[in-house]
Amino acid sequence: MRHLEAPTTAPQTHRIASVDALRGFNIFWILGADGIFWSLDEMSRGKGPVLSVIGSFLGTQMTHVAWEGFRFYDFIFPLFIFVSGMAIALSLSRLVEREGKVQAHVRVLRRALLLYGLGLIYYGGISEHWSDIRFVGVLQRIALCYLFASLLFLNLHMRGIVVALVVLLVGYWALMMFVPVPGIGTGSFAPNANLANWIDAHYLPGRLWEVNRDPEGLLSTLPAIGTCLLGTLAGLLLIDERLRAQQKSLMLIVAGIALVAGGYLWGLQFPIIKTIWTSSFVLVAGGYSLMLLGASHQVIDVWGYRRWATLFVWLGANAITLYFINNVLGFNNVLGFNDMPGFERFAMRFVGGDFATLLDGVATPGAGHFIVRALGLALAIALAGFLYRRKIFLRV
Numbered sequence: 001m002r003h004l005e006a007p008t009t010a011p012q013t014h015r016i017a018s019v020d021a022l023r024g025f026n027i028f029w030i031l032g033a034d035g036i037f038w039s040l041d042e043m044s045r046g047k048g049p050v051l052s053v054i055g056s057f058l059g060t061q062m063t064h065v066a067w068e069g070f071r072f073y074d075f076i077f078p079l080f081i082f083v084s085g086m087a088i089a090l091s092l093s094r095l096v097e098r099e100g101k102v103q104a105h106v107r108v109l110r111r112a113l114l115l116y117g118l119g120l121i122y123y124g125g126i127s128e129h130w131s132d133i134r135f136v137g138v139l140q141r142i143a144l145c146y147l148f149a150s151l152l153f154l155n156l157h158m159r160g161i162v163v164a165l166v167v168l169l170v171g172y173w174a175l176m177m178f179v180p181v182p183g184i185g186t187g188s189f190a191p192n193a194n195l196a197n198w199i200d201a202h203y204l205p206g207r208l209w210e211v212n213r214d215p216e217g218l219l220s221t222l223p224a225i226g227t228c229l230l231g232t233l234a235g236l237l238l239i240d241e242r243l244r245a246q247q248k249s250l251m252l253i254v255a256g257i258a259l260v261a262g263g264y265l266w267g268l269q270f271p272i273i274k275t276i277w278t279s280s281f282v283l284v285a286g287g288y289s290l291m292l293l294g295a296s297h298q299v300i301d302v303w304g305y306r307r308w309a310t311l312f313v314w315l316g317a318n319a320i321t322l323y324f325i326n327n328v329l330g331f332n333n334v335l336g337f338n339d340m341p342g343f344e345r346f347a348m349r350f351v352g353g354d355f356a357t358l359l360d361g362v363a364t365p366g367a368g369h370f371i372v373r374a375l376g377l378a379l380a381i382a383l384a385g386f387l388y389r390r391k392i393f394l395r396v
Helices: 017-044 049-061 072-099 101-122 138-155 158-178 195-203 221-238 245-266 279-302 307-317 319-328 342-351 353-362 367-389
Strands: none
Touching (some): 017 072, 017 307, 017 319, 017 342, 017 367, 072 221, 072 279, 101 138, 138 221, 158 195, 158 221, 158 279, 221 245, 279 307, 307 319, 307 367, 319 342, 342 367, 353 367
16 A cells, blocks of 8 residues: 555545546547437438548447457447546545545445446346346446456555556466367457357356357456556556656656557457457557547646536546436336437437438438437536536445
8 A cells, every 4th residue: 555655646635637528538428429420420421422431430430340450439438447447546545545445445345336236237137037137247347347456456556556457468368368268279269269258158147248248248357457457557647746747648648659559569469359358459448548648638737728628527527427327227228228328318309209300301311310319418418517517526
């Protein structure tokens, strides 16, 4: 715990605007900005070669790669975990100062259990049989990453955290590369023919996302913890008072460039695959996260240009709450509305149905969906602004 107690990393008593903005930028896409770009893709079809190419490119970037590769949409979830890691360094430092290390462990365990439980409910809970429960998922992975990264943070020096990160990434590569898969052999990273998928198919209880594999499976949680630790290290750098603010921005950007380059090089041997969260994927996604954090820290916290990021700061201040309202409290998965987030479904009450169909006919195909999705996102931003202006910051 010396890295928490040292005066060079004293806890900050104020919110870091760039961190809230980065968290808000992340949740911005989850709350419906992705759907707006899908609509733009639909609206641009047949509108000339330039618009069609631009729309197609944007629409493609808002979809996951089928298996190997990296698109913008593949960046959203690891960025969320990265930001959760930053919060560990920023919030637990203050908590240890106020209430001590034991209470910090209690708080971490309680929050992880709550997140995991909400994840179970989101995917249907215990509605019928044990075999129908989805024990892993987005919220469950966030909970596990938060839990283990927090425990490492509370019990290791910074050097120990770096060592743990290296062990997780190199160890995962070694397992995937050298442990033989029955009937397949070693070194396979193909769908359903790799160690991570094989373990999920044979040892992961309950309902899998796909028949015999899960993108938030057991073994791939190990490198995902590494993504969280990258965020924790970035958070520690932000609160290190030995460094000037501009130095922090530069270090984050340079480190990000190095990780992205290293990730693509490693990807030549250990492919960049989000579905099994390969170590090369961790480096690429983590590198982009560091660069984005460094740039936003320089612009917002160093140069003081904050007004442009106001909406992101609003969203970031209550990101988890907005996510729950949009997904968990909307019971999307419980009721089978997988394809429509809560804010978008609410917007349908105002501009959906025949009104959206009319827009498609009067304007262009896709205009109706565009208006619905834009209004849904606007409602989310309006709620975020309401909470922020009244200093209501809800925590899980």
